[in-house]
Amino acid sequence: MHVRKPTIGLAAVLTVTFSLMGGQAVAAPSATAPSEVADSAVAARVFTYDASGSAEFKSAVDRGAAIWNESVDAVELRPAATGQRANIRVLADNGWPRALPTTLGNGTVYIGRQAVDQGYNTIRISAHELGHILGLPDRKPGPCSSLMSGSTAGIACTNPYPDTVEKAEVEDNFSSALTRTGGAVRSGVVIVD
Numbered sequence: 001m002h003v004r005k006p007t008i009g010l011a012a013v014l015t016v017t018f019s020l021m022g023g024q025a026v027a028a029p030s031a032t033a034p035s036e037v038a039d040s041a042v043a044a045r046v047f048t049y050d051a052s053g054s055a056e057f058k059s060a061v062d063r064g065a066a067i068w069n070e071s072v073d074a075v076e077l078r079p080a081a082t083g084q085r086a087n088i089r090v091l092a093d094n095g096w097p098r099a100l101p102t103t104l105g106n107g108t109v110y111i112g113r114q115a116v117d118q119g120y121n122t123i124r125i126s127a128h129e130l131g132h133i134l135g136l137p138d139r140k141p142g143p144c145s146s147l148m149s150g151s152t153a154g155i156a157c158t159n160p161y162p163d164t165v166e167k168a169e170v171e172d173n174f175s176s177a178l179t180r181t182g183g184a185v186r187s188g189v190v191i192v193d
C-alpha cells in the first residue's frame with residue numbers, strides 16, 4: 001500500500017495537467033507552434049538548414065524554407081543554431097542551381113548564380129531546390145503553377161509555392177518515411193536545376 005499511494009497521487013496530478021492543457025487549447029485558438037504540432041495527426045519532423053554559406057541569397061533561402069513550412073504539415077525546416085550541424089547545407093556558387101540529397105530531409109543545395117544572372121527568381125529557386133531535399137523530382141517541362149517545373153516555366157515565373165500534388169507528395173514522403181529510409185529521389189545523385 002505504501003508503494004501504490006505515490007502512483008495514485010501522480011495519476012491525479014497528470015489528470016489535472018491534462019485538463020488544464022485541454023482547456024487552454026480551447027480558450028486560445030491562435031495557438032503557438034507546439035500546440036499546432038500537437039493538433040496535427042502526425043507531428044512535424046524538424047530538419048535544420050544552414051544558410052550561412054548562401055551569401056546574397058540568405059533571405060531568399062529563409063523565405064523558401066518558410067514557404068515549405070506554410071505548405072506542408074509533415075515537415076518543418078528550421079534555421080540551425082550557430083555551430084550546430086545542419087541537416088541541409090545551402091551554399092551559393094557560380095554554377096547552375098542544383099541539389100544533392102543524401103537521405104530524405106538531408107543534403108546540400110546550391111543556389112547557382114548562373115540562373116540568377118539570367119533572371120530566374122531566387123525565392124522560387126530556393127523553394128525548388130529545398131523541394132528536392134524533401135524528396136521531389138523535377139517535373140519538366142511544366143507550368144509556372146508547379147514549383148518543380150523549375151526553369152522550364154521561364155524567367156517570368158516567380159511562383160515559389162508547391163502545387164497541390166507536390167505538397168501531397170512531400171506529406172506522403174515523410175509519413176512513409178516512418179517505415180522506410182530514403183525518399184522518392186535517389187540519394188547521392190546531383191539534381192541539376
Ligand SMILES: [Zn+2]
Binds near residue numbers: 132137138150191192
Ligand atoms: Zn530541380
